[in-house]
Amino acid sequence: MIVALASVVLTGCLDDTPETGPVQTVDWYQAHDNERQATLEECSNNPAELKDDSNCINAREAERMLSSGEPRDIW
Template structure:
């Protein structure tokens, strides 16, 4: 009984440690603030291009949201397309 228990624990530990190895969500880097994106137009546009290219995975990414909010604020509240 103790060998089966130890085996189950070993399998659980191995499975949980490998779960992060297969995360293929694109990395958008450290989270930048809306104010940062307002001051860095080129980086904002590059991030928005990346977000537009993969909206299924990146729509709710903090950098995509912040870059989008900065673009809206920069356009004085005019609607913008993602």
Template sequence: MKKIILPLLVTSALSACGENTPLQTVDWYKTHETDRKAMIAKCEANPGELSASANCINAKTAENHLSVDKRSYPDLTPINPLQGGE
């Protein structure tokens, strides 16, 4: 049991040291355009290591939200067919 747990602890501790950038939220990236664009550029430059990181996902999600907001889609109310489609 100890032979399995020790390597897991060591690898998780070392992997946590990989990224020095503080974690930012989607809303933060929406309001900080230069940081958002810089993070997206950094993620696209190294997709193998960074594409699954939380900051890359949050920056790209913020960019997508802002793009959709520019399109000004109407706010649609879902229809529930079980209630007669009110």
């Protein structure tokens, strides 16, 4: 039982998914152009490691929504 409890506790500690800071929403990124652009740049500089980062996903979605279908590469 102790081993099971220890493995559950350590699972959260060993999460190697990098987060770039406090998670911001898509709406927040739509309202904060400079921060969105900075986040997109950071994410594009390390796409393999940050592709699943919540801020990268939210910033990309905000950019996509703001582009309103304009054909442009956001990466």
